[in-house]
Amino acid sequence: xxxxxxxxxxxxxxxxxxxxxxxxxxxxxxxxxxxxxxxxxxxxxxxxxxxxxxxxxxxxxxxxxxxxxxxxxxxxxxxxxxxxxxxxxxxxxxxxxxxxxxxxxxxxxxxxxxxxxxxxxxxxxxxxxxxxxxxxxxxxxxxxxxxxxxxxxxxxxxxxxxxxxxxxxxxxxxxxxxxxxxxxxxxxxxxxxxxxxxxxxxxxxxxxxxxxxxxxxxxxxxxxxxxxxxxxxxxxxxxxxxxxxxxxxxxxxxxxxxxxxxxxxxxxxxxxxxxxxxxxxxxxxxxxxxxxxxxxxxxxxxxxxxxxxxxxxxxxxxxxxxxxxxxxxxxxxxxxxxxxxxxxxxxxxxxxxxxxxxxxxxxxxxxxxxxxxxxxxxxxxxxxxxxxxxxxxxxxxxxxxxxxxxxxxxxxxxxxxxxxxxxxxxxxxxxxxxxxxxxxxxxxxxxxxxxxxxxxxxxxxxxxxxxxxxxxxxxxxxxxxxxx
Amino acid sequence: xxxxxxxxxxxxxxxxxxxxxxxxxxxxxxxxxxxxxxxxxxxxxxxxxxxxxxxxxxxxxxxxxxxxxxxxxxxxxxxxxxxxxxxxxxxxxxxxxxxxxxxxxxxxxxxxxxxxxxxxxxxxxxxxxxxxxxxxxxxxxxxxxxxxxxxxxxxxxxxxxxxxxxxxxxxxxxxxxxxxxxxxxxxxxxxxxxxxxxxxxxxxxxxxxxxxxxxxxx
Numbered sequence: 001x002x003x004x005x006x007x008x009x010x011x012x013x014x015x016x017x018x019x020x021x022x023x024x025x026x027x028x029x030x031x032x033x034x035x036x037x038x039x040x041x042x043x044x045x046x047x048x049x050x051x052x053x054x055x056x057x058x059x060x061x062x063x064x065x066x067x068x069x070x071x072x073x074x075x076x077x078x079x080x081x082x083x084x085x086x087x088x089x090x091x092x093x094x095x096x097x098x099x100x101x102x103x104x105x106x107x108x109x110x111x112x113x114x115x116x117x118x119x120x121x122x123x124x125x126x127x128x129x130x131x132x133x134x135x136x137x138x139x140x141x142x143x144x145x146x147x148x149x150x151x152x153x154x155x156x157x158x159x160x161x162x163x164x165x166x167x168x169x170x171x172x173x174x175x176x177x178x179x180x181x182x183x184x185x186x187x188x189x190x191x192x193x194x195x196x197x198x199x200x201x202x203x204x205x206x207x208x209x210x211x212x213x214x215x216x217x218x219x220x221x222x223x224x225x226x227x228x229x230x231x232x233x234x235x236x237x238x239x240x241x242x243x244x245x246x247x248x249x250x251x252x253x254x255x256x257x258x259x260x261x262x263x264x265x266x267x268x269x270x271x272x273x274x275x276x277x278x279x280x281x282x283x284x285x286x287x288x289x290x291x292x293x294x295x296x297x298x299x300x301x302x303x304x305x306x307x308x309x310x311x312x313x314x315x316x317x318x319x320x321x322x323x324x325x326x327x328x329x330x331x332x333x334x335x336x337x338x339x340x341x342x343x344x345x346x347x348x349x350x351x352x353x354x355x356x357x358x359x360x361x362x363x364x365x366x367x368x369x370x371x372x373x374x375x376x377x378x379x380x381x382x383x384x385x386x387x388x389x390x391x392x393x394x395x396x397x398x399x400x401x402x403x404x405x406x407x408x409x410x411x412x413x414x415x416x417x418x419x420x421x422x423x424x425x426x427x428x429x430x431x432x433x434x435x436x437x438x439x440x441x442x443x444x445x446x447x448x449x450x451x452x453x454x455x456x457x458x459x460x461x462x463x464x465x466x467x468x469x470x471x472x473x474x475x476x477x478x479x480x481x482x483x484x
Numbered sequence: 485x486x487x488x489x490x491x492x493x494x495x496x497x498x499x500x501x502x503x504x505x506x507x508x509x510x511x512x513x514x515x516x517x518x519x520x521x522x523x524x525x526x527x528x529x530x531x532x533x534x535x536x537x538x539x540x541x542x543x544x545x546x547x548x549x550x551x552x553x554x555x556x557x558x559x560x561x562x563x564x565x566x567x568x569x570x571x572x573x574x575x576x577x578x579x580x581x582x583x584x585x586x587x588x589x590x591x592x593x594x595x596x597x598x599x600x601x602x603x604x605x606x607x608x609x610x611x612x613x614x615x616x617x618x619x620x621x622x623x624x625x626x627x628x629x630x631x632x633x634x635x636x637x638x639x640x641x642x643x644x645x646x647x648x649x650x651x652x653x654x655x656x657x658x659x660x661x662x663x664x665x666x667x668x669x670x671x672x673x674x675x676x677x678x679x680x681x682x683x684x685x686x687x688x689x690x691x692x693x694x695x696x697x698x699x700x701x702x
Contacts, residue, residue: 043588110638110668122672149638149668158639180637221588247546248591292544294685295595297667367667 004091009101013390016351032069039064041219075270086205089171096321102142106359123148128165136170137461140378143173177211185227203235214264216244232279241284283315286325299328300341312352324354375450490526497530500550509561552602577629577697582614584643589636645677
């Protein structure tokens with residue numbers, strides 16, 4: 001069954017084996033060696049306590065832990081293979097079961113190309129609302145990330161304002177990567193419980209999930225770890241994302257960089273399972289190669305595309321869902337580079353059935369939000385969704401009777417078979433297939449049409465509002481964090 | 485004899501070989517060569533060469549960083565000799581670097597530090613999660629020309645403004661110039677908090693630092 005107003009890749013005909021079982025095993029073994037011999041930094045007293053209780057070697061001074069492979073492997077086996085991401089509207093609950101690829105919005109940017117003035121400016125809370133509203137109406141978007149930072153909201157409760165802004169403007173699932181301390185995490189869980197109708201209901205249908213970034217190489221942020229532990233306790237799906245990048249935060253070689261990233265992700269994942277066995281967890285990654293000239297985070301490029309496909313082999317090996325960075329680009333505006341990088345990264349990550357893709361909408365290394373880019377990314381996702389269905393071969397699709405009735409030299413436009421199947425063909429929104437003369441009149445293109453679509457949605461679409469009581473309760477929680 | 489040695493010194497920097505550059509620095513001490521000559525006629529030539537190559541797009545960031553590390557190691561070996569002679573090498577300026585309070589991300593800042601020391605700045609890197617009073621205290625202690633602050637989170641970058649406000653309150657600007665950087669730092673933010681310099685990457689940071697101490701490349 002498909003979700004209301006959500007387009008998802010499922011039942012794929014295309015597939016790709018990018019790493020052999022033996023190669024995955026080698027990366028896993030290297031990872032375990034890293035965790036046991038080099039160690040991983042966990043600057044959280046709570047985390048160090050848990051590691052110590054479970055037999056790891058812990059340095060309270062350096063905050064580094066060294067863990068035996070058996071402890072890690074045993075902990076990882078407790079993680080559930082499948083669970084849902086629930087939505088405010090149950091008809092939009094998403095399955096994370098290895099047979100679906102769901103696209104989300106990307107995050108977390110600091111600037112926005114204003115939808116009206118087309119000028120770049122600092123992001124604010126109203127942008128979070130507007131983007132959520134556009135995404136709510138866009139079928140390619142299955143779930144939200146907090147897309148941009150609400151820089152006009154007070155820093156101590158910013159993450160809460162952001163999550164609420166998305167809930168207010170969309171009925172789809174919300175995943176935030178912008179809550180990275182215990183205080184805000186605790187409040188966000190309370191808010192989610194209010195929306196779900198209590199803690200137990202939230203555990204069954206988590207309307208919120210949390211994504212924490214690792215701090216490569218081989219380290220974690222203490223606040224992130226504490227927030228993740230709270231989320232795991234509440235049964236809120238939690239993932240750790242590595243962005244270890246070849247050359248700077250990881251080795252220049254791709255295999256070595258996968259091992260470094262993997263060590264970060266599975267060490268933290270194992271920690272959550274040791275503390276709260278069976279907690280829903282996911283693997284997250286957006287690995288890339290740093291630029292050889294500047295050292296900058298690039299997003300995009302062939303290494304990025306290969307990482308996009310390889311990572312799912314790792315998360316499959318650990319039998320947990322994957323949230324994979326795709327659509328990343330260094331392009332400064334929606335252009336050739338953005339299209340190239342968005343297409344190849346998303347195609348590669350989809351071929352291996354990454355459960356979640358992050359995500360549409362960004363330029364300049366996930367810093368600048370563009371509504372036009374969002375819509376263009378969504379069309380790329382639609383094209384890939386169509387491609388993933390492959391080619392169906394059977395009596396009906398071979399169309400022998402129709403071919404015979406048209407015969408040599410005729411045409412197929414007026415055939416009943418054509419009427420039955422014409423909508424199997426992809427109907428683009430933004431590909432320019434017009435006569436040259438028509439283009440010449442305005443010289444407009446995909447970017448203009450994409451922006452116009454976003455403007456139309458923003459003007460017209462009214463999402464289901466939050467219940468007034470829920471709204472009040474959420475405001476109370478936010479205020480208590482703000483005024484603490 | 486010393487000409488040959490100077491060439492070898494430059495080469496050790498170009499190859500980014502810290503072991504070699506330290507070995508050559510020690511040899512120059514044994515040979516009682518003047519440490520300032522060793523630096524300016526030997527090692528600096530290598531740094532300049534790799535810098536030029538980088539500028540032309542023929543050398544890459546890892547080579548630049550390795551050259552910087554080799555240079556730092558050689559200078560550290562020669563430093564005690566300079567002290568004995570009561571001399572010091574000419575520095576471009578003194579820079580205090582830190583990642584602001586609440587933030588533990590530092591690779592960009594560390595890279596800026598390496599680039600600045602390779603370019604002749606004296607760098608005091610305080611590390612991560614540094615409150616305003618620590619940063620300012622260190623700057624006063626070493627009589628810094630520049631404070632450089634990094635942040636990766638929009639919730640911590642506000643700390644950059646706090647340090648600037650504190651400096652203003654104490655009347656320490658423009659004596660101390662402030663540079664800011666980090667992934668979420670935009671030109672708008674830089675202007676809003678009235679910092680003196682901002683760069684999107686480590687190479688740019690060196691140019692800005694040179695401008696701030698009035699020693700910009702022609």
